[in-house]
Amino acid sequence: MTQYTLGPVIARISVPEAATAPRAAPVARWRLARSAPLVNQAVIAGLTIVAAVSSAVVPVLAVTDAASVWGGVVLALAGLGFAALMVWRPGLARAELLVPAVDFIAIGLLRFGTGDARSPFLAAVLLPLVWIAAKPGRQHIVYPLVGTVITFAVPIVLDPDDLIASEMVRLVFVILVFAAVAGVTNELARQADLRLRFAQQRRRQAESEISEAALVQRSLLPDSHDDIPVELTTRGICLPARTVGGDFYDWYPTAHGAAFTLGDVMGKGVAAGMIAAVVRSLVRTASSPGAPEASIGSAAEGMRSGPGADQFTTCFHFQIARDGTTHWVDAGHGLSVLLRADGDDEWLRSDDLPIGVGTEWAPRRTVLGPGDVVVSVSDGVLDLFGGDLDAPERFRDFLRTHRDPDELVAAVQELGGSVDHEDDVTLLAVRYEGPVAPAA
Structure with missing residues (x-):
């Protein structure tokens, strides 16, 4: 497994050894x-x-x-x-x-x-x-x-x-x-x-094009958190099953804090990677502070008239204000967990459908306290925990012992690199540090 580090332990993306080593x-x-x-x-x-x-x-x-x-x-x-x-x-x-x-x-x-x-x-x-x-x-x-x-x-x-x-x-x-x-x-x-x-x-031409697509995909992942408010600590990792994957994560600043997205496009390879890039761009473009459902709705509308009309994307999009107020939308994803600083945890889920299937998404509101962590993953992460019906609970138990975002990313990196995985492995972790006192 070859690792590409994007920024100082901010984001990691890895590609299979076959993509970079001699065949x-x-x-x-x-x-x-x-x-x-x-x-x-x-x-x-x-x-x-x-x-x-x-x-x-x-x-x-x-x-x-x-x-x-x-x-x-x-x-x-x-x-x-x-x-x-x-x-x-x-x-x-x-x-x-x-x-x-x-x-x-x-x-x-x-x-x-x-x-x-x-x-x-x-x-x-x-x-x-x-x-x-x-x-x-x-x-x-x-x-x-x-x-x-x-x-x-x-x-x-x-x-x-x-x-x-x-x-x-x-x-x-x-x-x-x-x-x-x-x-x-x-x-x-x-x-x-x-x-x-x-x-x-x-084959050489196809490999060259795939390599270029992988470079483009890596460039779309956030490589810095300099613009993210100091009240938030963000970490992410993406381990594609192939050279190019259909998973993505993103973060960027907003007027009152920052917005975060994790998406999982149906399928794998270059086609899924292209759809992932489109969805990411549409969500970013339509970002509306305090209204994550508007971003998801705009992305869905763009996909209905675009090249990915016959595909769907599960997505978890949330916005965290500097005071900890969090608005989120779960578009058929269901793999996001809120880890409370006091040891409690809960799934952040809804009955809403994925982008490409659903037409409306209801926004939810949660208030984070200092030390609370929001973790969202793709279903490829569950494959590292057995991939069966009990995998979500095993993953939840794993999170309880890996609450620190840096430690969590490192642990998933180690798990994903130790076994062959047929699906993309992607994780996004955001910790709310609490309000920062104004300078005297």
């Missing part, structure tokens, strides 16, 4: 690519051994030259050893094509030792052929063609007297067929590589 997927692909020659050669060597053993124990399979058969096995195993060495010595990967080149000779020996033209193991030549042809570059059509010619040339070199004209014609035709296979394989590999590169480019 594990490219590393996994690199390891897979490094071990691919070993896997390919293990298949070829295994089939070569099976062919040799089968020829030795199955009576209907002819063995015309046992030395050639086992010589092919030895070459295939030598290629397997070199492929294994490439895994431990990556610098040897430049010589990877030596392995399938040896396989062409090994298969040629196997073919010669098991009846030449009558050998049932000719199809094995397709394995090194596809291995080479699947690599990018048109030259990798020529290399397997040369290798195939070598496979067919091995019996001719070992027994030139056995060559007849009809066999020569058949070999030429077979080589042409294998060349066509190499060409098709290479073209399919080229098309797949182009699609992969295009997908990677699109």
